[in-house]
Every structure is written in C-alpha cells, then in structure tokens.
Amino acid sequence: MKKFIYNRILVWTILVGLVASLIICWQRFNVETNNSQIDMVLDYDSVTHLAEQEGLDFFEVLHRMKGAGITSIAVYDATFEKLNRQGKVYALQGSEIIGHNQSGLDVDEIWRQAIEAGLINPDRVYIIGRNLQTYEEVKKDITLRLGTNRVTPIIIGDMEILEVKDRYEIFMKKPITMPSEELAIVKDAGLNIVARPANFVGCTPDTIREVFKRFDGYPVVEMVFSGNEVLGAYDYVDVTAEEMKKRNITFGIIESYSQLQFYPQAGMEQLARDLGYDRVARLHVIPPYDQNKISLHTAIYRWLRTDYERNIRINLFRIYEKQAAGMTLAETNFKYISETAKDLRNGGYTLGKAGTFEDYYPNRFLRFLVIIGTVAAGVLCLSLISRELNERTRLQITIFVALAILAGVPILMGAGGKVRLIAALVSANVFPALAVIWQLDRLRSIRVKARWQSIRSKSEGGSEYPKVRVKTELSIGQVIWLSLASLFITSLVSMAGAAYLAGALSDVIYFLEFEIFRGIKLTFVMPLILVGVAFLQRYNIIDEMRKSFSAGGQLKEILEMEVTVKNLLMVFVVIFALAILVIRSGHSTGMPVLDLEVRLREWLEDTFYARPRSKELFLGHPAFVLAVAAFLKKFPKKILLALTIVATIGQSSMVETFAHVHTPIFVSFMRGVDGLIPGAILGVVAILMAYYAAKLKAKS
Numbered sequence: 001m002k003k004f005i006y007n008r009i010l011v012w013t014i015l016v017g018l019v020a021s022l023i024i025c026w027q028r029f030n031v032e033t034n035n036s037q038i039d040m041v042l043d044y045d046s047v048t049h050l051a052e053q054e055g056l057d058f059f060e061v062l063h064r065m066k067g068a069g070i071t072s073i074a075v076y077d078a079t080f081e082k083l084n085r086q087g088k089v090y091a092l093q094g095s096e097i098i099g100h101n102q103s104g105l106d107v108d109e110i111w112r113q114a115i116e117a118g119l120i121n122p123d124r125v126y127i128i129g130r131n132l133q134t135y136e137e138v139k140k141d142i143t144l145r146l147g148t149n150r151v152t153p154i155i156i157g158d159m160e161i162l163e164v165k166d167r168y169e170i171f172m173k174k175p176i177t178m179p180s181e182e183l184a185i186v187k188d189a190g191l192n193i194v195a196r197p198a199n200f201v202g203c204t205p206d207t208i209r210e211v212f213k214r215f216d217g218y219p220v221v222e223m224v225f226s227g228n229e230v231l232g233a234y235d236y237v238d239v240t241a242e243e244m245k246k247r248n249i250t251f252g253i254i255e256s257y258s259q260l261q262f263y264p265q266a267g268m269e270q271l272a273r274d275l276g277y278d279r280v281a282r283l284h285v286i287p288p289y290d291q292n293k294i295s296l297h298t299a300i301y302r303w304l305r306t307d308y309e310r311n312i313r314i315n316l317f318r319i320y321e322k323q324a325a326g327m328t329l330a331e332t333n334f335k336y337i338s339e340t341a342k343d344l345r346n347g348g349y350t351l352g353k354a355g356t357f358e359d360y361y362p363n364r365f366l367r368f369l370v371i372i373g374t375v376a377a378g379v380l381c382l383s384l385i386s387r388e389l390n391e392r393t394r395l396q397i398t399i400f401v402a403l404a405i406l407a408g409v410p411i412l413m414g415a416g417g418k419v420r421l422i423a424a425l426v427s428a429n430v431f432p433a434l435a436v437i438w439q440l441d442r443l444r445s446i447r448v449k450a451r452w453q454s455i456r457s458k459s460e461g462g463s464e465y466p467k468v469r470v471k472t473e474l475s476i477g478q479v480i481w482l483s484l485a486s487l488f489i490t491s492l493v494s495m496a497g498a499a500y501l502a503g504a505l506s507d508v509i510y511f512l513e514f515e516i517f518r519g520i521k522l523t524f525v526m527p528l529i530l531v532g533v534a535f536l537q538r539y540n541i542i543d544e545m546r547k548s549f550s551a552g553g554q555l556k557e558i559l560e561m562e563v564t565v566k567n568l569l570m571v572f573v574v575i576f577a578l579a580i581l582v583i584r585s586g587h588s589t590g591m592p593v594l595d596l597e598v599r600l601r602e603w604l605e606d607t608f609y610a611r612p613r614s615k616e617l618f619l620g621h622p623a624f625v626l627a628v629a630a631f632l633k634k635f636p637k638k639i640l641l642a643l644t645i646v647a648t649i650g651q652s653s654m655v656e657t658f659a660h661v662h663t664p665i666f667v668s669f670m671r672g673v674d675g676l677i678p679g680a681i682l683g684v685v686a687i688l689m690a691y692y693a694a695k696l697k698a699k700s
Contacts, residue, residue, distance in 0.1 A: 003441075004384050004441060004537075005383075006438075007379075007393060007396050007397075009400075010376040010380040010400060011376075013373055013400075014373050014376045014377050014380065016369055017370050017377075017500065017503075018373060018496050018499060018500070020369035020373070021370050021373070021496075021499040021500050022503075023366055024367070024370065024502065025499050025506070027362060029665055031358055031360045031508075031511075032311065032511075032665065034358070035313065036350060036355055037313065037349065037350045037351070037352050037354065037355035038312075038313050038314070038315060038344055038350070038352075038354065039071055039072050039192070039222065039281075039313065039314045039315065039351070039353055039354040040069050040070050040072070040317070040337065040340070040341060040351055041070070041072045041074050041194050041314060041315060041316045041317065042070045042317050043073070043074045043076070044073050044074060044075050044182050045076070046318065046319045047061050047062050047073070049319065050319050050329065050330060050333060054330045056330060061330065062191075063189060064330075064334055066189060066190065066191055067338075068334050068337035068338040068341065069337050069338055069340065069342075069351060070191065070317075070337055071191065071192055071351050071352055072192040072193060072194045072221060072353075073186045073191050073192075073194070074193075074194040074195075074224070075178065075179070075182050075186065075193055075194070075195060075196065076175065076196045076197075076226060077175030077176060077178050077196070077198050077226065078176060078178070078179050079172060079173055079176060080127075080172045080176060081172050081173060083138070083176070084172075087130070088129065088131035088134040088135075089128070089129040089134050090128050091125055091127050091164075091168075091172060092111075092125070092126050092127075093125060094122045094123060094126060095122035097111050097115065097120055098115060098120055098122055110159050113156050114161070117156070121163070124163050124165060125163075125164040125166050125168050125171050126162065126163055126164070127139075127142070127161060127162040133180075133181075134179070134181065137177055137180060138162075138176065138177050139162060140210075141178070142164065142176055142177070144200075144211070145200040145201075145202075146164065146165075146166070147202055150164060150165040150166065151163070151164055151165075175197075175226065175227075178197055178214050178215075183218045184218070186218075186219075187218050187219055192219045192220075192222075192352075193218055193219055193220045193221065194220075194222045194224055194252065194314070195220045195222070195223045196223075196224050196226045197211060198225065198226040198227045198229075199225065199227060199229040199230060199231050199233055203231070203236065204236065205236055205239045208239045208240055208243065209239070209243060212244075212247070216247075220249055221250060221354070222249060222251070222252045222353070222354055223252065224252035224253075224283055224314070224316075225265055225268075227265070228264070229267060230265050230267040230271050232267060232271075233266040237267040237271050237274060240267075240271060241274035242274075244279070248279075249279075250280065250354055250356060251268075251271060251272060251275055251280045251281070252283040253268060253512070254283050254284075254285070255282055255284045255310070255312065257287055259310065260516070261513045261514075261516060262282070272512070277357065277512060278359040278508070280357075280512055281313040281314050282310070282311060282313060282512060282513070282662070283313075283314035283315075283316055284306050284310070284316070285316040286299060286302065288318060291318055291320070292322075296320070296324050296332065296335065296336055296339075298602075299336065299340075300336065300340045300343060301343075301606075303315055303340045303343070303344070304343045304347055305605065307347075307349065308347060308664065309610070309664075309667055310663060311357075311662055311663070311664060315340070317337065319333045320332050320333055320336060357508045358508070359508055360506075360507055360508045361507045362503070362506060364412055366503075367420070368408050368412050370500060370503040370504055371419060371420070371423050371504070372404040372408050374407075374423040374426050374427050374430075374504065375400060375404045375407055376404075377426070377427070377430050377431060377434060377497075378403075378426050378430050379396055379400045379403070380396075380434065381430045383396050384437050384441075385437070385533045385534045385537060385551075386537075387550070407419050407423065420505060421504075423500075423504040424501045424504040424517055425517075425518075425519045427498075427500040427501040427655070428497065428501055428517075428519070428523040428652070428655050428659060429522065429526040429527055429652075430527075430530070431493065431496060431497020431500065432494050432497060432648060432652040433526075433527045433530035433648070435490045435491070435494045435497070435651055436490060436534075436647065436648050436651055437531060438493060439486050439489070439490045439628075440534065440535065440538060440644070441538075442486070442489075443486065443631050443632075444538065474632055476688070476691050479628075479629050479633070480629070480684055480688075482628060483625045483632075484683075484684070486624070487621060487624045487683070488676070488680075490651060491651065491654065494651045494652075494654050495654065495672065498657070498668070501517075501655060501658045501659060502661070505517060505659075505661050506661065506665075510661040511661060511662060512662070513661075513662045517659035517660075517661065520656065520659060523655070524652060527648050527651070527652040528649070528652075531644060531645060532641070533551050535640075535641050536554050536555070537550065537551045539640070540554065540637065541554065541641055542557055542558070604617075608670075609670045609674060610670045611674070612671055612672075612674040612675030612678070612679075613653050613657065613675055616649075616650040616653045616654060616672070616675035616676070616679055617675045617678055617682070618679070619646060619650060620646065620647055620648070620649045620650015620679065621650045621675065621679025621683060622680075622682040622683040622686055623643050623647045623649075623683070624643075624650060624683065625680060625686070625687060626643055626687060626690075627644050627646075629687045630643055650675075650679065653675075654675070654676075657672060
C-alpha cells in the first residue's frame with residue numbers, strides 16, 4: 001500500500017478559497033433573507049367564475065378574497081368571447097347578420113339599414129357597442145393591434161359600427177383590450193393589479209406607450225405577459241422596459257411546470273436585462289391537472305414549500321373546482337387562500353407587492369480566490385489517484401499555476417461565465433471524491449491501540465515473562481464512534497465543496513434561473529469513478545496479500561477473469577441500479593414514482609425542515625458508517641470497495657443539492673443536515689444488527 005502525499009501548497013490554496021466561498025455564501029444568505037414579501041394573486045375571471053357558480057355577489061367575493069389574503073388581482077386583455085358575454089360590446093359575423101335578415105328573423109334596425117346600404121360584407125366582422133366608454137376603448141385597442149387598414153368605422157344614421165377584416169372564429173379568441181372597468185374595480189377594492197397583456201403583431205414604440213397609458217392611475221405592481229412573447233418582442237423590448245421602469249412595475253417570469261427555469265417567452269431575457277434583475281420576480285402556478293388531484297391540505301403545504309424552497313415571490317392561485325367535504329365551493333376556496341396566507345405569515349413572510357433580489361454580484365477578487373481554490377482541488381484530486389503525479393510535486397504546482405492563470409484572469413476582468421460553470425462542475429465532482437479519498441487515507445493510518453500486559457508463566461514458581469505489547473480488539477462502542485466521526489468529518493469536507501459550488505455561481509442571474517448549473521447527471525457518476533480508482537490505487541481487491549498493485553493492473557486482471565452467469569447478472573443489476581440513479585436525478589425524468597415513495601416524501605417533508613434526499617438518508621450515509629466499521633473489522637476489500645462507492649453517492653448528493661441555486665442556501669444546508677443525522681443513526685442501527693447477528697451465529 002503506497003502512502004499518498006497531500007501537497008501543502010494546494011491544501012492551503014483550497015483553504016483560502018474556502019474562506020472566500022464562505023464570505024460569498026454569507027452575503028448570499030443576507031440577500032435571500034431580505035427578499036421575503038410574497039404577492040398572493042388571483043385572476044379577475046376566477047372571482048367572476050366563483051361568484052356566478054355560487055350565486056354570490058361579485059364584489060362580496062372580491063372583498064372576502066382580500067380578507068382571506070389575496071393582495072393582487074390579475075387582469076388580462078379581454079377577448080370578444082368575453083366582451084360578448086358581458087353585453088357591452090358585440091362582435092358579429094357579416095354572413096350571420098345577412099343570414100338572419102334573409103331568413104326573416106328579427107334583426108336590429110341598425111343592421112337592417114347597413115344591409116340595405118350594401119355595407120355588410122359576409123367575410124368581415126362587425127362590432128357595435130351599447131356602452132360608449134367600452135366601445136371607444138375597444139375601437140382604440142383594435143386599431144392599435146390590427147392597424148387602420150384592417151379596421152374601418154362605418155356610420156349608419158347616428159350610430160357608428162366597426163368593420164374588421166379578420167376571420168370571425170380567430171378574431172373572437174384574440175386578446176383585444178385591457179378593460180379599464182376591471183382595473184377600476186380592483187383599485188376601488190383596495191387591491192393591487194398584476195397586468196397580463198399580450199403582445200401583438202406590428203406593435204411600435206407608440207402603440208406600446210399607448211398600452212401603458214391605460215395603466216396610469218391604477219396600482220399596477222407587476223406585469224406577467226400572456227402568450228409566448230413579451231410586449232414589444234422582438235424589436236421594441238427596450239421600450240417596454242422603459243415604460244415599466246417609469247411606473248416601477250416588476251416583471252414576473254413564470255416558472256416551468258418542471259420547476260426548471262421558466263415558461264419561455266420571446267424577449268423575456270432582454271427585458272430582464274434592460275429592466276434590471278432587481279425588478280424581476282419568479283411566479284408559480286399549480287397546473288390544473290395537478291390541483292385537481294391533490295387535497296386542499298396538500299395544495300396549501302405546497303405553496304409554503306414552493307416559496308421557501310424556490311424563492312417564488314408571486315403565487316398565482318387557481319380556484320378549486322370541487323368543494324371540500326362539509327363546505328361550499330366558495331368556503332373551500334376562501335379556506336384555501338386564508339390557510340395559505342396564514343402559513344406564509346407564520347413562516348416569516350409578509351404579503352404585498354412581490355419582493356425582488358437586489359442586483360447582487362460578488363466581489364471579483366473573492367470569486368477569483370474561489371476559482372483558483374477549485375483549480376487547486378482539481379489538481380490535488382488528480383494527484384491522489386495518480387501515483388506518478390503524486391510523486392512529482394513540482395509538476396503539480398506547474399499544472400496548478402497554468403490552470404489558475406487561465407481560469408482566474410477572465411474572472412478578474414469581469415467575465416468568465418463559462419469558467420464559473422466549469423468551476424462549479426469541478427467542485428461538485430471533485431470535493432465529494434476528495435472527502436472520501438481523504439478518509440480512506442485517514443483510516444489507513446488508524447492503528448488499534450495496544451496495551452501492556454503481564455503474561456504469567458505456567459512454569460513452577462509462577463515467575464512472569466517480561467511485559468509485552470498486545471493488540472486488542474476495538475469494542476463495538478469504539479467502532480461506532482470512529483464510524484460516526486469519519487462520516488461527519490467527511491461531510492464537512494463535502495460541504496466545503498458545496499460552499500465552493502455556491503461561491504462560483506451565486507449571483508442574481510442564477511437566483512432567478514436565467515442561468516443554471518449544467519452537469520447534474522455527471523455529478524452522480526464522476527465522483528464514483530474517482531473514488532473507485534483511488535481505492536484500487538490503495539488496495540488490492542484481487543489478491544490482498546499483494547500490497548502494491550496499480551488500479552490499471554487490477555482492472556486489466558478483472559477484465560481477463562472468467563465470469564459466471566451469476567456474476568454477470570450481478571453486474572447487470574449494479575448497472576441497472578446506477579442507471580436508475582442517474583435517470584431519476586434532475587427535475588423531469590418521465591419515470592413513474594411509486595405511491596409508497598410519494599407518501600414517504602410527504603412524511604419527510606412534514607418531519608424535517610427541508611426534506612432530505614433519499615439517496616443520502618437511506619443509502620449513502622448508512623453505507624458510509626458501515627464502510628468504516630467494515631474497514632476497522634478488516635472485512636474483505638471487495639466489500640469495502642462496494643460500501644465505499646455507495647457511501648460516495650451520499651457525499652456527492654450533498655454537494656449537488658447546492659447546484660440548485662434558485663433554492664435558498666440555508667434550505668440547501670438544512671437539507672444536508674436533515675439527511676446526515678438520521679442517516680448516521682440508520683448506519684449505527686445497521687452496525688448493531690450486524691454485530692448481534694454475528695454473536696448469535698458464533699453461539700450456534
């Protein structure tokens with residue numbers, strides 16, 4: 001067994017970088033803590049729908065929703081499907097008007113006169129208004145959106161109607177106008193407004209400004225665009241940003257259903273840059289197909305978890321379509337809102353206009369120290385799995401200096417976005433491996449303490465031999481203590497890697513997920529490979545009597561071994577298990593989740609501050625405790641290798657948790673702690689079970 005040397009220069013560089021990483025993590029913690037206000041939003045149409053379905057007064061429902069905790073109402077561009085239902089403005093198809101007249105049905109005198117004058121074209125859409133204010137707004141907005149060449153006023157008697165060149169079925173579904181009446185009702189109710197306008201073809205800077213003028217005098221606090229484009233895409237996003245800045249309107253980006261990044265809208269990234277990331281907030285809405293399947297209690301808890309785990313600051317609610325047991329539909333939804341608001345307040349949040357992050361970017365020099373520390377960790381890790389490199393200290397330093405300059409200079413220049421991503425990827429893969437490799441070397445240095453013992457001679461006279469040094473077995477208590485100490489020390493090193501990962505990526509762009517960590521799948525495989533190679537460089541799993549045998553030599557011999565069907569099946573099982581581990585990592589895998597697992601997750605969420613990851617709690621940490629115990633009890637090296645590889649899964653998972661930068665750093669930290677302690681306890685239970693099983697077997 002060769003003793004590997006830890007290059008002190010690299011170790012000290014890593015420690016310096018760790019200090020810089022911890023400073024950035026502390027700054028990030030303060031930034032996240034200061035962003036704690038949530039906007040509780042409900043659609044205007046949802047209020048209307050609930051009032052109509054329950055036979056209640058609209059204003060009563062609106063005020064009760066405000067009392068329950070709703071702070072803003074989302075108002076959308078109205079379509080003519082909606083306007084026709086309201087009865088203030090009507091859109092009719094030209095062929096329908098002519099058909100009614102020819103069939104002898106009652107037709108309004110205005111239309112009869114228009115038909116007689118030959119003004120009605122069967123392929124056009126005609127708009128008439130009974131409410132003058134609404135009609136004028138619609139006329140203005142249709143002209144803005146479609147252009148004067150497609151909208152023509154027609155005077156019949158003392159009445160004006162609009163002729164629109166469009167296909168009736170399509171026109172009826174187009175977002176046409178932002179209704180000022182709805183804006184006024186929300187304002188009078190003392191609620192804020194989340195405006196949800198849609199982009200339109202042919203918009204210009206002037207038409208964009210006209211859209212925003214409609215909001216003047218109303219408490220519009222956020223804007224969340226409808227459809228696949230922000231207003232002004234693709235040429236005039238800067239005008240939209242300018243108008244939003246003037247009115248101090250926050251830009252709401254809609255989180256994707258997979259909880260990874262957001263619903264894509266053309267122009268959104270430019271708008272966020274032009275507006276400033278300190279005016280951007282993340283919005284979440286529970287999809288209808290999800291809400292219909294979950295209970296009221298689950299939905300309420302989901303909001304709390306969503307807000308504190310993913311920094312969501314705009315909660316857009318959908319009303320429940322089915323009433324809960326013993327309650328009316330209205331009572332069900334009032335409880336849904338009020339209980340969510342209560343839980344959020346109890347969780348330390350305030351309700352109102354959505355909070356936003358400050359425009360946070362760490363100091364360049366701090367980031368530079370993080371980057372060179374990551375380089376040092378990478379070189380150190382390579383030196384601990386390569387005997388040749390470990391023996392050449394100068395070569396290690398040369399490689400380190402060259403890579404540090406290459407990676408560090410762009411950071412000092414204020415660039416280096418890709419360098420940061422690479423540094424984060426290196427941190428996520430290298431530090432868990434370093435932590436486990438260091439424990440392998442540490443455990444190799446542990447020797448069972450000997451004690452002096454007088455051994456009486458059996459010869460006549462009872463004389464004694466001189467005292468001799470005799471090795472004693474470790475007690476079960478000592479084994480448990482050393483196993484737990486090793487787990488916690490290793491986890492501290494892994495957490496240092498988590499700090500490095502956070503130090504490399506933490507800024508407002510990553511908080512909002514305009515940029516994300518890439519390489520999640522790799523972090524579940526590469527540490528296992530690194531640790532596996534390091535293990536083979538230190539131990540001979542083929543012939544334990546041979547003290548020195550390279551990893552390459554062992555792998556070559558393994559590949560040349562004859563394999564039984566039984567062993568081949570075992571290999572397939574291991575590969576399949578590893579594939580499942582990798583495939584199920586990330587946000588969206590397409591793999592089904594068993595109902596038992598869902599229930600277990602819910603229990604873990606209710607029990608712990610942050611739900612620990614199953615691969616840490618039930619797999620990695622117990623395996624680590626068992627691996628140390630097996631080492632101390634001199635188990636065969638093949639068993640030690642298997643347990644060490646499984647233990648590495650838990651360590652890499654702890655670091656990978658911090659790759660989800662949209663999650664507050666304290667939540668990520670607590671997730672690791674919540675998995676570490678019970679995982680260690682499960683490991684101790686496993687040791688005791690193995691210990692007493694061995695004793696029973698020895699007695700039999």
